Amino acid sequence: MWIRRSNPNYSFPPGLEHNLLWYAFRKFKPQDPIALFEELARRFGPIAHYQIGPEHIVFVNHPEWIREILVVQNDNFVKERTVQRTKMLLGEGMITSEGRQHRAQRQVAQPAFHRQRIGAYADAIVEEAVNLRDSWQAGETLDIAQEMMRLTLRIVARTLFGTELALPQAKALADAINKIMDLYHYLVILPAVETLVHLNAPKVGAFGPARARLDGVVYNMIEDRRRRGSGDSGDLLDMMLAAAGEGPEAEKQLRDQIITIFLAGYETVANALTWTWYLLSENPAARHTLQQEVDAVLAGRTPTLEDVPQLKYCEMALAESMRLYPPAWAMGRRALNDFRLGPYFLPKGTTLLISQFITHREEQYFPDPLRFDPLRFTAEEKAKRPKFVYFPFGAGPRQCIGEAFAWMESVLVMATLAQKWQLQMVPGHRVQPQPLITLRPKYGMKMTVAQVPLGFGNEATSFRKPLSFSRG
Numbered sequence: 189m190w191i192r193r194s195n196p197n198y199s200f201p202p203g204l205e206h207n208l209l210w211y212a213f214r215k216f217k218p219q220d221p222i223a224l225f226e227e228l229a230r231r232f233g234p235i236a237h238y239q240i241g242p243e244h245i246v247f248v249n250h251p252e253w254i255r256e257i258l259v260v261q262n263d264n265f266v267k268e269r270t271v272q273r274t275k276m277l278l279g280e281g282m283i284t285s286e287g288r289q290h291r292a293q294r295q296v297a298q299p300a301f302h303r304q305r306i307g308a309y310a311d312a313i314v315e316e317a318v319n320l321r322d323s324w325q326a327g328e329t330l331d332i333a334q335e336m337m338r339l340t341l342r343i344v345a346r347t348l349f350g351t352e353l354a355l356p357q358a359k360a361l362a363d364a365i366n367k368i369m370d371l372y373h374y375l376v377i378l379p380a381v382e383t384l385v386h387l388n389a390p391k392v393g394a395f396g397p398a399r400a401r402l403d404g405v406v407y408n409m410i411e412d413r414r415r416r417g418s419g420d421s422g423d424l425l426d427m428m429l430a431a432a433g434e435g436p437e438a439e440k441q442l443r444d445q446i447i448t449i450f451l452a453g454y455e456t457v458a459n460a461l462t463w464t465w466y467l468l469s470e471n472p473a474a475r476h477t478l479q480q481e482v483d484a485v486l487a488g489r490t491p492t493l494e495d496v497p498q499l500k501y502c503e504m505a506l507a508e509s510m511r512l513y514p515p516a517w518a519m520g521r522r523a524l525n526d527f528r529l530g531p532y533f534l535p536k537g538t539t540l541l542i543s544q545f546i547t548h549r550e551e552q553y554f555p556d557p558l559r560f561d562p563l564r565f566t567a568e569e570k571a572k573r574p575k576f577v578y579f580p581f582g583a584g585p586r587q588c589i590g591e592a593f594a595w596m597e598s599v600l601v602m603a604t605l606a607q608k609w610q611l612q613m614v615p616g617h618r619v620q621p622q623p624l625i626t627l628r629p630k631y632g633m634k635m636t637v638a639q640v641p642l643g644f645g646n647e648a649t650s651f652r653k654p655l656s657f658s659r660g
């Protein structure tokens with residue numbers, strides 16, 4: 189054992205005996221961090237320590253300590269190295285920035301995410317979902333992951349940035365982002381990756397052109413808005429433009445902020461919806477309940493904002509889906525100063541890792557954890573659990589700014605699509621979560637589109653159960 193514990197005052201949690209580099213040559217695959225976290229949780233439970241080279245890493249899987257890191261002691265932490273690496277793509281936007289810059293960016297964007305404001309996006313969301321719904325044919329097989337990506341990309345572009353992405357544009361944008369995601373592991377693990385990208389090195393050389401395509405769309409959007417003038421749209425793009433300074437540096441910052449919201453706002457929601465369709469297809473009873481609720485609440489109309497609070501089973505199915513397949517599957521922080529965590533005293537520079545994927549599957553809080561059961565999210569059931577065992581949107585000052593938007597959007601999309609179609613997994617299609625920036629299905633999600641069976645619309649008056657679900 190060669191872990192160096194230089195200062196005798198520090199006390200580390202139990203953990204891996206050898207440096208992770210030692211394991212890397214044996215069994216740990218860097219492209220499978222979830223397997224490592226599962227192993228740590230299985231062997232050490234609530235907290236585990238290991239080292240990569242000289243770096244101390246603590247994996248935390250305990251609600252009270254998760255709260256300490258994200259909320260109570262949050263001033264002592266910044267985002268960790270992997271997040272810093274995403275700067276190659278995101279620049280200095282709200283996800284990667286720190287301190288005063290972060291606060292200023294959050295302040296500029298906040299009004300666009302206020303409850304009253306996001307309500308105004310509901311009609312556009314439903315319209316986009318109806319367009320998608322009407323483009324599907326009974327019996328066809330689709331990659332639902334791609335369909336959800338294109339849908340949510342168009343929704344973010346239209347609602348927050350007042351930009352209508354034509355289908356080929358949305359596809360080009362999604363393709364560029366997919367290219368970048370394919371390279372994600374290299375971007376995170378390779379040393380001096382910026383130089384390698386610059387030199388067009390094998391594997392990572394494709395990053396530059398893909399990023400340039402993405403930037404092209406963003407700069408066009410900015411230019412277009414400046415040319416047309418804002419009118420009185422008052423959307424997020426206007427707010428960002430009004431707050432931006434002048435000169436190349438300000439232009440770059442604007443680009444970073446827009447790209448950050450774009451990526452954070454579409455990829456996460458698309459994954460949440462994709463995993464939900466998958467789980468509903470695998471659980472026909474839940475799908476049946478959801479279908480009944482949609483028909484009872486909507487009685488054949490397209491949904492509106494006012495329907496969202498009534499679509500409680502949709503919301504619970506989504507919550508349960510994000511428990512099992514959280515789109516943001518892990519978060520990382522680095523300590524600025526020495527700090528205490530429970531009985532441990534840890535040095536400045538320690539990296540803290542928290543994984544929604546692992547904590548959301550803790551048997552102690554979610555009995556029979558692999559079972560898909562939306563009823564875990566009734567208000568009564570939620571009240572029985574500690575708060576920080578379920579945190580798909582994070583917590584504290586860095587909590588997701590788009591949370592309310594995401595819930596509303598997802599519920600409206602689910603109801604609109606479920607009204608007409610049932611999505612059925614293609615038998616034998618391989619399903620495997622792939623932990624990139626978000627948790628994607630590695631092989632896509634091949635599903636067959638089938639008409640909702642006749643008779644559902646007639647049950648509107650006989651169905652009561654979901655209407656009694658209480659929201660927490």
Ligand code: HEM
Nearest residue numbers: 283452453456457460516519580581582586588589590594
């Ligand atoms: C199901 C959908 C979503 C999930 C699961 C999700 C999850 C998260 C999580 C866990 C964080 C915190 C990360 C950390 O603390 O390290 C976060 C931050 C963020 N999210 Fe989301 N998000 C979703 C949708 C959205 C949407 C729709 C938008 C915008 C349109 C958005 C924009 C952001 C931004 C800008 C941040 C950075 C906030 C800050 O640091 O102040 N997200 N998200």
